[in-house]
Structure formats: C-alpha cells, structure tokens
Amino acid sequence: xxxxxxxxxxxxxxxxxxxxxxxxxxxxxxxxxxxxxxxxxxxxxxxxxxxxxxxxxxxxxxxxxxxxxxxxxxxxxxxxxxxxxxxxxxxxxxxxxxxxxxxxxxxxxxxxxxxxxxxxxxxxxxxxxxxxxxxxxxxxxxxxxxxxxxxxxxxxxxxxxxxxxxxxxxxxxxxxxxxxxxxxxxx
Numbered sequence: 488x489x490x491x492x493x494x495x496x497x498x499x500x501x502x503x504x505x506x507x508x509x510x511x512x513x514x515x516x517x518x519x520x521x522x523x524x525x526x527x528x529x530x531x532x533x534x535x536x537x538x539x540x541x542x543x544x545x546x547x548x549x550x551x552x553x554x555x556x557x558x559x560x561x562x563x564x565x566x567x568x569x570x571x572x573x574x575x576x577x578x579x580x581x582x583x584x585x586x587x588x589x590x591x592x593x594x595x596x597x598x599x600x601x602x603x604x605x606x607x608x609x610x611x612x613x614x615x616x617x618x619x620x621x622x623x624x625x626x627x628x629x630x631x632x633x634x635x636x637x638x639x640x641x642x643x644x645x646x647x648x649x650x651x652x653x654x655x656x657x658x659x660x661x662x663x664x665x666x667x668x669x670x671x672x673x674x
Contacts, residue, residue, distance in 0.1 A: 488518045488670040492545035493592070495523045496552040496563035505594035505639040505655065506553060512659035518670050520545070524562050531562060538570040543583055547673055548628075549666070550619065551592040553639075557608070557615050567622065576626040588673055589623040590631035591616055592662065598649065599637040634665050 493513065497506045500523065513519050522541065528534075542548065552560050559567070574581045593612070601607040602615075612635050613620075623630040636658045638650035650658070 488667075489547055489673050490518050490520065490545055491547040491549060491666060491670050492541060493519060493521045493549045493551050493666075494563070494566075495521055496525065496550070496560045496566070497523075498525055498555075498560050498562065500525060503553070505636050505650075506551060508655050508659040509551065509592065509594070509636070509662050512663040513666055516663065516666065519666060524566055528562065528566075531565060533566055533569045535569050535572075538566065539575055539583065542570070542576075542587075545587070547588045547590075547669060549590050549592050553594045553596075554612075554615065557610075559619070571622065571626060582627065585627040587628045588631055588669070589619070589626075589628045590669065591619050591633040592635075593633060594636045594639050596640040597637060599635075602637065631669065634662055636662075 493510075495506065495510065497503050500506060500510075510521060514521060550559070550563065552563055555561075558564070571577070571584075572581070575583050593616075595602065595612075597607065602610070602612050604611060612633065616633055620630045636650065636655070639655075640649055
C-alpha cells in the first residue's frame with residue numbers, strides 16, 4: 488500500500504462532529520499521515536518548505552475539510568496560495584506534483600438533497616469543487632471523486648435530513664474503506 492497524506496483543515500476541529508468522526512476512523516491506519524493545518528499553524532505562518540517536502544514525499548493527497556461558504560476554509564486557501572507555487576507545483580519546472588493523486592474529503596452542514604441542481608444551494612458538490620479539480624489539473628495531478636458526508640448541522644436544530652450518529656459512524660467506516668482502496672489501487 489502506498490502512503491497517504493490527509494491535509495486536515497478544520498477551523499474548529501475540537502467542536503467538529505463530522506471531521507472528528509472521519510479522523511477517528513482513519514487515524515490508526517499505518518499508511519495514513521494526518522496533517523492538521525490549524526493545529527500546526529495557529530498563527531497562520533505556513534512553513535512552505537516543510538509543506539512542499541511533505542507533498543514531494545506523498546503520492547496520495549487528501550484534502551479533508553468542511554465546506555464553508557461553498558469553498559475551502561481560509562487557512563487551506565492560504566496554504567494553497569503559499570505552497571502551490573510557480574516552479575514547484577506548476578510552470579515549466581514546476582513538476583513536483585506531477586502524477587500525484589488528489590482527492591477532496593468534505594463535510595457539509597446541509598443535507599444531500601440541498602446539493603442538487605435546483606436544490607436549496609442551486610449547485611452540486613462537483614460544481615462547488617471545480618476550483619479544487621482545476622487546481623489538481625493545473626498541477627498535473629490526478630483528481631479523484633470526492634468523499635462527501637452531508638447533513639452535519641447539529642441534531643438539536645431538528646432539521647430534516649440531518650445525519651444520525653449511526654449514519655455518521657457508517658460514513659466514517661466508508662471513508663476508511665475508501666482510503667484503503669485508494670492506497671491499494673495506486674500501489
């Protein structure tokens with residue numbers, strides 16, 4: 488199995504229900520390294536060399552985060568701006584990520600039926616993830632279908648379609664299985 492880097496970007500991981508469940512399901516996998524950006528960079532001063540070295544080492548990269556305002560959390564955006572530079576990730580000599588695999592793993596507050604054409608948010612998850620997909624392509628990476636868990640608003644709100652604890656556990660097990668498949672298939 489190939490080793491896999493999970494770049495975790497949750498601004499409030501301690502209070503997370505969904506991302507915490509996903510991490511708990513994969514943290515014991517020997518081929519997975521979880522790299523928590525908000526824990527590592529509380530002052531937002533990203534060590535570009537360390538981050539680029541990590542990306543050079545791992546061939547399988549997962550961006551795990553909650554969808555916030557239909558995009559990535561702010562520190563992940565800064566990380567992308569600082570780390571995925573000309574001459575490293577793209578450009579004539581920027582081949583460090585060429586052939587590597589990128590897969591988003593995202594959580595949403597809203598239910599899955601909100602993320603359909605004509606639904607409450609008007610667009611599908613795939614449409615919201617076009618910038619990530621394009622970034623992968625621009626960096627000559629292979630983009631994999633995202634892993635998505637919907638319905639993570641607090642159950643106390645009583646909104647229909649919210650995921651139960653049992654459903655979240657099942658989703659976390661599916662995530663573990665998906666990463667195992669990814670690491671095995673790319674070996």
